[in-house]
Amino acid sequence: MLTTTGAKKKIGGLTALLAVTLSLTACGSNNSSGDSKELTKVSQVTNWFAEPEHGGQYAALSKGFYEEAGLDMTIQSGGPGVSSTQIVAGGKAEFGMGQADEILLARQNGIPLVAIAATFQKNPQGIMFHKGQYKDITELNGNKIFVGSGVVFWEYLKKAYSLDKVTEMKYTGSLANFVADPTAATQIYVTSEPFSMQQEGVDVDYFLNYDLGYKQYGNILYTTEDYMKKHPDVVKAYVEASIKGWDYYKTNSEEINKVMQEKNPDLKLEAMAFGAKAQEPLVYGGDAEANGVGYMSKDIWSGLQDQLIDMGLLKDAEPIDDVFTNEFLPGK
Template sequence: MSFLRGQAVKWKRYGVASLIILTSVSVAACGNDENEGATAEADEVNNTEEGSNDSTTEDLIEVEQLTNWYAQAEQGGQFAAHMQGFYEDAGLDMTIQAGGGGVSNTQLVASGQVDFGMGSTDEILMARNDGIPLVAIAGIFQQSPQALMFHEGQDIEEFTDLNGRDVYVSPGAGFFEYMKSEFDLDVNEYSYTGDSTMFMENEEAVSQSYMTSEPFNLANEGVEVDWLLNGESGFEVYGNLLFTTEQMIEEQPEVVQAYVEASIEGWNFYKDNHEEVIPFIQEYNPEMSTEQLEYSAEALQPLVYGYEAEEHGVGYMTEDHWQNLMEILLDLELLNEELDVTEAFTTEFLPEQ
């Protein structure tokens, strides 16, 4: 039984006098067509679970986490932890809320409306730059699945090969500002909207994407693609990292510990058992097909379980990673001043390997 169970702990919600609206340097590039009604469906699932477990959750601590998009395979470890009861075993009464277009995880976590969020290295650094004291507590994706995709057969092997092409990308996206500077790119930029129609019709075009989803969707439309991972350019971010506030860590460290350990247990289960978790994800987002979820669950394997996670475990983060990206953002003038990156992340809650 968890050391949290039975404690009469109440959350002290973190408030900020005023919230600074953050413009994300990256836009989630998947799931636009699959997610009608997904948020409402997720609420129904959570409410049903709460209603059926009243007798067993009285001594659990209520916790709410917000994902970075509608329910999908890229959040599979969180759903696995919920499905398998790992959060409950850790003393937590978990509610998972879906993110999506127009939802700011950083604001909702900073204001205390939710306890934990999902984001990326650059988002945390930019939030801290704006005076919002968020802290990353687990870097789920060692390498972000964000990529620049192009039609299969195009003569593109490295980033310099993008010169002269039409590129669909979010205006001001940090990763592409870095690429243009680093590789001296001269391209025709068009605003990325999530609609791949223009890309599909232009065989020489390039578009931002998630390599865990867009290739599957386009293949179903008869378009085969290849891609360059953004991280291969040097703009490396931890994707789908878990974060909370400094105040939560200071005042409720045992809750943060329980959340991180249960989440990592969920990701370890998900690695070889994602087929079991897929129906549970579909309860939150029934528009997601089994085939799409299976494709994504396989595609994300090296990004979550490879790189340094192979030796140190899921969620591992390093100071060098944070320092390198901080310096890139500083050079791009996306940060006002140098930050102490050791205050932006911690590995103290990760399970020992």
């Protein structure tokens, strides 16, 4: 099974997909006093430890947006070996975060997830190289790239750009071998690894996979078909509060980064500041400029599905309207 890993994250995240029985929690109800409404207990699992890519979620939590929406929210951090798809499908969390291709591949594997918002209009996965080394990705032929085994976007790039003469080296999360080889390239998240190189005095540049034609949304918020149908009011409350959090994070990232650092003290505030700035056009640009954060296009989803079918990763196309919905976004 192929994975959607980029840079430091989620290697092998899709290899462990299992068909599971859905067991989802019920909504809260009014308490006996009639003076207030009980908060509905829900949780969401992210795709890594707390970082700027989750800024809107933590903003919504710390500023009380989830509570205002009637939700008693818990955020579970992802990390190595954590499969958010399994956790959500098994009912241990109502909401999850992942990549767009993960949603399509999960559905093929019997896990009926539905995307309910895209916090990134452009996925932040990319290919980093030493500055000035490459002007076109086809120039990677004859050189090394550090990449995870079976990474989906790399399978697409190999086929689309005839990268049959690239030497694939195992990606371990360390950039030491990349730094030592001025002709090498490596998979990254553009919100993270370039900062590490900046700190080490290594000049780099990168290709964004989205701009190379692998157009998938990043950090999709999702739930299961069953939960969405049974609790549309909770899903609506969750999405609207999350988007409110992202709108807040845009101009208050320094405040929320401090909140996230309490959850992930290994990530320095300087790195978070870099990530927040780097991801700004990816979150708030594109279709989000006219339609707001979270918006998803049928064309993007259909195009991604076609690419996965062309690569042999999906067997058949399914009605794309079953895969995602914008109906829970603010104003819908």
